[in-house]
Amino acid sequence: MHDHRKLGRELDLFDTDPLMGAGLPYWLPDGAIVRHTLEEYVREAERAAGYRHVYSPVLGKRDLYEISGHWDHYREDMFPPMDLGAEQVVLRPSLCPHHALIYRSRSHSYRELPLRIAELGGMYRVELSGVLGGLTRVRAIHLNDAHIFCTLEQAVEEARAALALIARAYADLGIRASRYRLSLPGEGGKYVADPRLWRRATALLREVLDSSGIDGSGIDYEAAEGEAAFYGPKIDVQITDPAGRESTLSTVQIDFHQPERFDLHYIGPDGAKHRPVMVHRSVIGSVERAVAHLLEEHGGAFPTWLAPVQLVVLPIAEAQEERAHEVVRRAVARGLRAEVSGPGDGTLGARVRAARLVPYQAVIGDREADAGLAAVRLRDGRRPGAVPVAELLERIAARAADRGAELWPAA
Numbered sequence: 001m002h003d004h005r006k007l008g009r010e011l012d013l014f015d016t017d018p019l020m021g022a023g024l025p026y027w028l029p030d031g032a033i034v035r036h037t038l039e040e041y042v043r044e045a046e047r048a049a050g051y052r053h054v055y056s057p058v059l060g061k062r063d064l065y066e067i068s069g070h071w072d073h074y075r076e077d078m079f080p081p082m083d084l085g086a087e088q089v090v091l092r093p094s095l096c097p098h099h100a101l102i103y104r105s106r107s108h109s110y111r112e113l114p115l116r117i118a119e120l121g122g123m124y125r126v127e128l129s130g131v132l133g134g135l136t137r138v139r140a141i142h143l144n145d146a147h148i149f150c151t152l153e154q155a156v157e158e159a160r161a162a163l164a165l166i167a168r169a170y171a172d173l174g175i176r177a178s179r180y181r182l183s184l185p186g187e188g189g190k191y192v193a194d195p196r197l198w199r200r201a202t203a204l205l206r207e208v209l210d211s212s213g214i215d216g217s218g219i220d221y222e223a224a225e226g227e228a229a230f231y232g233p234k235i236d237v238q239i240t241d242p243a244g245r246e247s248t249l250s251t252v253q254i255d256f257h258q259p260e261r262f263d264l265h266y267i268g269p270d271g272a273k274h275r276p277v278m279v280h281r282s283v284i285g286s287v288e289r290a291v292a293h294l295l296e297e298h299g300g301a302f303p304t305w306l307a308p309v310q311l312v313v314l315p316i317a318e319a320q321e322e323r324a325h326e327v328v329r330r331a332v333a334r335g336l337r338a339e340v341s342g343p344g345d346g347t348l349g350a351r352v353r354a355a356r357l358v359p360y361q362a363v364i365g366d367r368e369a370d371a372g373l374a375a376v377r378l379r380d381g382r383r384p385g386a387v388p389v390a391e392l393l394e395r396i397a398a399r400a401a402d403r404g405a406e407l408w409p410a411a
Contacts, residue, residue, distance in 0.1 A: 002296045095121050121145060154277075181248075311358065314351050
C-alpha cells in the first residue's frame, strides 16, 4: 500500500513548509513536470471536444458570491473578505460565478450553443488543520473546471459527453472509478430552496446515467442524500485509495439556479430571450487530488507519457559518458524526458536501482557505444537486449504518444 505523501517526498515531487502554511504545498521540478503534463493532456482533450479556454481572476467582489449564492450557502468554507477601500473582495471558492459573468459579457444566439468554457484555475477553501493531508485536502486548489451553456434540449447529451470524456481520461491515466453517485440534497438550509429546479435537474441527471456507458446501456449508480452542491444535484465519480478511503475525483452537474441568479439568456430562433442551462463538469477534479491518486495507484511508477523521466541512460564507464549524453540530446530532440546517470552517481547496480521507477533504462558499454546500440532494461524487469538507439527512441516516443500501458509490445 502506497502513501502519496511519503512517495511525494521520496521522489522529490512536492513538499510543504510551515512558513508557507499548512495545506499549501509547493511543487518541485519533477512534480511540476507531472502536473504540467497532466494539465496539457486535459487541455488537449478539451480542445478536441470543442471547449474554449479562458482565464479568470482568483479574486472577486463579495457581491459576486452573494448573487451566486455562495455567500449564503457556502460562507463557512470561504476565506474572510478583504477590505479594498469601500469594497470587499474574497478569494474565490469556485470558478462558476466567474464563467457565468464571462458568458454574460456578450450576447449569444442559439446557433452558438452549446458554448463550452474551460479553465484550469485556482480557488481557495477553508480547511481545518486536522483534515489537511498531502495533496488530497489542501487550501489552494487548482481545478480542472468547465461550464457548458446550452439549451434544455442539449443538456443531457452534453452531460453524457462529459462522462465519456472522464472515462477516456481514466483509461489514459491507468485509474478506474470505484462507483458513480447521484448526489442529492439533504435536510437543512444548506441548499437552495427551489424544489421545482431540483426535481428538473435530478430527472435530467438520471436520464444521463441511464443512457451512458457501453452502448448506452446505462451506468450503475447509487443515490446519496446530503452530497449535492448547494445549487443543484450532481454526478460524482468516486475513486478509492489503497487504504480503502473513497473520495470524489470528477463531477458532472446540471444547474438551473445560477443562470437565473445571473440573468443569463440567449436569443432563440423566435428572436426572443431564453434561459440557458449551465452544465458544470470536471474531468480530473483538482490537479492536487489527481496526482495524489496517481501516485498511490501506480506506486510512483507513472505511465510512460506522464513519468517525470522517461529514459535514463547509464554509461558503464567514463569512456561512454559522451555517447550517453548524445543519446539524451537525441531523446530530448524527440520531445522525450531523458537524463544521464553516470559512474559518478555510483556503481551500475546502484544506478539501476535508483532509476527503478523510470520506464526505460539504456545501458551503454564499449560494444554498444561503438555500434550505436543501447542495452535496454525495462521498469518491469524485462531486458529486450541491445537495440539501435534510433529504434529505442522511436518505441518510447510511440508509447508516450499513444499513452499505451505496455512498455515493449511485440513488433
